[in-house]
Amino acid sequence: MMSEESGTTATSAPDQPVEPPATATAPPLVPAPGALVLALLAVGWLAAMLWSAKAGISSSGITSMAITSAAYALPGVISASLVSGAGVSLVLGNLLTRLGVRRSTPRFLVSLVAGLATGFLAALVVTLSYGEGSAIMVLAGTTAAAATVGGIAGGLRSTLVVAAVVAAGLAVFAVGFALSYFQDPILNLYGAGATEASQVNAFRWFSRTSSLASGLAAGLLAFGYLRAAGRRAVERATGAVPSPRWPAYLIAGAGPGLLLLAAEVLTRTAGAEVLRLAGAVSEADRAAQSLLGGSRINHATLVLFLGSLTALITFGRTLRPAEESTATPSDPRGADQDGADRGGADPSRADRDGAEPAGEDTGADDAPDSSPRVESGGAAADDAADGKDHEPADRPEPVAGR
Template sequence: MMTDESGPTATSAPDQPVEPEAPVTATPAPAPGALVLALLALGWLTAMLWSARAAISSAGLSSMEITLAAYSLPGLISASLVGGAAVSLVLGNLMTRLGIWRSTPRFLVSLVAGLATGFLAALVVTLSSGEGSAIMVLAGTAAAAATVGGIVGGLRSTLVVAAIVAAGLAVFAVGFALNYFKDPLLDLYGFGETQESRLTAVRWFARTVSVTSALATGLLVFGYLRTAGRRVVEQGTGAVPALRWPAYLIAGAGPGLLLLVTEILTRTAGAEVIRLAGAISEADQTVQSDFGGSRVNHLLLVLFGGALTAIIAFGRTLRPAEEATSSPSDPRDPDRDGAEGDGPEDGAREDAGTEAPDDADARSEVDGPAPATDGGTGTATASGTDTASGTEPGKEHQPADRPEPVAGR
């Protein structure tokens, strides 16, 4: 007897959901625009080195030199982090195009890239600013930051790393642009003659820089990941990037994490410079403490604000489910009424032609007494019944209940 069941060659049902991003391969995807990001990052690092050298060289006293070195330390560390990550990212793209995908050689190359970038930065600081203790600490901290950035740039999530590098450059650009218009903004926030008005204006200016940086990083991360993911898929390089919401969340928080690493390196590797700057006078110690607090507030706002902005931008691109988009005015499919199980009456209507045994007494009271049997042989004489079996035509035979004795028989 033939059946409708298929053998081992049966294909899957056509209505099975298909996930286009499910087959995520282990091949790292090359980050688009990595060379441009590296050039911009190295240019920014050069600008920070030149600014630190100019500020320290203009200081006539050793105490002023230490203070300016402490003031330049966080910016130089941040630029070294981004520069090392960008150079490592370029070398990672080159290894991907050469077909080198193993983790060990990629890690070694990223480590070498970070060390080379840090060595060059430290060499520039030492040759241009002198050989004082504060200068040596500044050079060593910049080298350590570039090495850490190189290791980060060697991670396999190249698109996320590239988005973080781009967002870090955006933070630098926003800070530079707003500091260029600092005086008009301070006047807008009520910078006056009193100390209280000046402190209030400076705090609002710092918050403006932080919030603007967070918005810029979140939107830039979203735009880069969307564009880069589509480009990688269109190029058909064999790597399918799994750009779901965790990628946007991590990339949006990436610049804040870079600032967090900067603060950690400032308070550990550069602790000697901060201590020397604070030991000059009580006022310098207060200034260094205020700078540290403002940096922490800035990194927290950039971290959480950037992550939130990227997630919101990504969430607005999500399409609703098919169940939510179905119109309530669509005609109801009668074939699905029983499957949906709207109520007990639906299941009763499906069993047409079957009668519950409890309903027999109720129908006998309405239709009248049951037809009399012929001589107790169990054959009914009413029309429409089978006299031999006592069942209606077209129905299977079921044993009937024992008839009650009829009075008078």
């Protein structure tokens, strides 16, 4: 707009605050339901594994037997440390979410501190109660490292997926404990006898049964937790919280298998000294460690694939096909058929468009009209014959003098 004053140029309106361009944002943070219960169960399982390892090492007596017992207990203690560190970190992450802390840096620091604290306490228990020796020190350090890694993983933004992985991991531990409790009857069922070949064959089938049951339990529990927790988070959230999609179920189902693989990696790297000392005791111990290592890798791989497939298939069965009503008009006959049944006239369309359809008689006696004159019927015609001027309700009153 040009200004009325001379010598001025066109000026534009004052600049309005410009909204920043919309960018892809991360999903909103929501607290994971039942995180405290999951953390308590995970820490309790870690305490049970530490007590079991201590009992095995203390009863050995001989140094070589204590090293072998430490090597046997190392993978279980590491996997329990991973899950417990993730559970404790998840609880602190929920606390930060409720306090409104959403920045990545403070959340990562809190997760790191949670993992370090959990690992430090576990390592302190090992060093104070297990005795002395290089194998014990390696076991304590590996336990602390595993808890730290679990704490960092527990601080991820996808809190529901992390909680589902922790719950599914606890389910895998429970299945393994139950099967080990009934190991002898199951081995006898698979034909374990006095010969070494029958015992090896029975143990192989026992391992497959354990992997199958663990994978199914991981997938089903991951699906159940995500399904229930997703609905609860959507109902309680004040903003728009999307429901978990299929990648979340896939990752949650595969999470326990990934934890077992991570535990095996830590066992063979941070705990390599314990495995070396155990293998140096005798040739039989070296062969046993090699056989157990391969069995653990196969178990973790089967749990990973079975858990992910079970969770994904179970989620797929809950999906419903698109409603057919979105692809068909509300009137099953269609607009053309309806117009043909009425003789080519569509009064409602004519009223909306403000024009009469082509070829339509506009007389008041033949076509229905929505005006008050037609609605009054014959009474309106009689009043008009008597000289009464009835104006429609929506026509303005005439002004005097015009």
